[in-house]
Amino acid sequence: MALLSRKETPQTSYRGRKMGDASDVWVGSAYLFVQSTSEKVLLPVMYGDPKQKPCVFKALKLALADSTGSLNGVDVLKVHCSDPHLIIQLKFCKEDNCRRFLQSYREGHLQDSLQNHLKLSLSMSTLVPVQMELKTGSEKLDAMIREEERCLECIYHEKPNRLRDEEITELEESLRNCSFLDNNDNKGPSLNSSPTSLSSSPPSLNSLPPSYSSVEISGSLPKGDTFTFQGRQFANRKISPDDHQTFAKLVSKKWKQVGRSLQVNCRALRDPVIDNLAIEYDREGLYEQAYQLLRRFIDSEGKRATIQRLVAALEENGLISLAEELLCLHQNDKTL
Structure with missing residues (x-):
């Protein structure tokens, strides 16, 4: 194995690179083997069917997004069909994203998420059970999956040997153009949800205006859905750009408290996600931290990311003026 043929120790090699030139980019690769354990679901056959391929790819893409918390957290370079497996070649461009992926894989969240997304994408009546294996070259990472540093090192040394396949580029473009989204996407699991928690909606890859790049579920809220704030009735709606x-401009230092209020029934904001956002976007400042928090909420909850839930979280944390701003109360009062 190439890794063991080096005279330097693995830790020296990996850490030496990581602590080296600040311009160095952390890039690694791995292969995810996915197999359905249901006799009714043959993933390689479905992926080979032009009509079903986009649905299977969509489920894979969303499950990977769930594992890292971002649609750009891991790149899919190629999907190979090798009965009974789909073999997905993955590329990581950030160590933090790779760590999140490994944690999700290790704790079974990636598996749960893929089972849920396959059920939705393929319009199945029950969850689609899958088994997974993670490999780099000749290394089987499942055997060392609790040794995170060792897994990171193996992935780091497995450099991508190809550019993204043209077919993958076309599939991702189809997702952005919503060419095969249907009404079955209106309900489904939240990010990293378990099979028994199906009350919230998964993100889809709907394209949105440049000023609002987060993803959401297609479809609108039921007509007549309203809520009360300060004795007035307001139409409930999805959170707009x-x-x-x-919110990002005005919430200031209380963004974390609001996030913990939104955390209820939103697994995408479970601990330690909020604290990690504070660290990850520390240099960008409060605006970006708050923006990314709400983006996680919207990505996870889809059409359930409503103004009512946001206003309730703001009210709970004493941010009444911000809630009034979102509901345009000040503007309405001026026109009276």
């Missing part, structure tokens, strides 16, 4: 930016 303007809401998103206003």
Whole structure:
């Protein structure tokens, strides 16, 4: 094995690179083997069917997004069909994303997420059970999956040997153009949800205006859905791009408290996600931290990411003026 043929120790090689030139980019690769244990679901056959391929790819893409918390957390370079497996070649461009992926894989969240997304994408009546294996070259990472540093090192030394396949590029473009999204996407699991928790909605890859790049579920809220704030009735609706930016600008240091209020029934904001956002976007400042928090909420909850839930979280933390701003109360009062 190439890794063991080096005269330097693995830790020296890996850490030496990591602590080296600041311009160095952390890049690694791995192969995810996925197999359905249901006799009714043959993933290689489905992926080979032009009509079902986009649905299977969509489920894979969303499950990987769940594992890292971002649609760009891991790149899919190629999907190979090798009965009974689908073999997905993955590329990681950030060590932190790779760590999140490994944690999700280790704790079974990636498996749960893929089973849920396959059920939705393929319009199945029950969950699609799958088994997974993670490999780099001749190394089987499942055997060392609790040794995170060792797994990271193996992935780091397995450099991608190809560019993204043209077929993958076309599939991702189809996702952005919503060419095969249907009404079955209106309900489903939240990020990293378990099979028994199916009350919230998964993110889809709907394209949105440049000012609002987060993803959401297609479809609108039921007509007549309202809520009460300060004795007035307001139409409930999905959080808009303007809401998103206003929240990020005005919430200031209380963004974490609001996040913990939104955390209820939103697994995408479970601990330690909020603290990790504070660290990850520390240099960018409060605006970006708050923006990314609400983006996680919207990505996870889809059409359930409503203005009512956001206003309730703001009210709970004493941010009444911000809630009024989002509901345009000040503007309405001026026109009275």
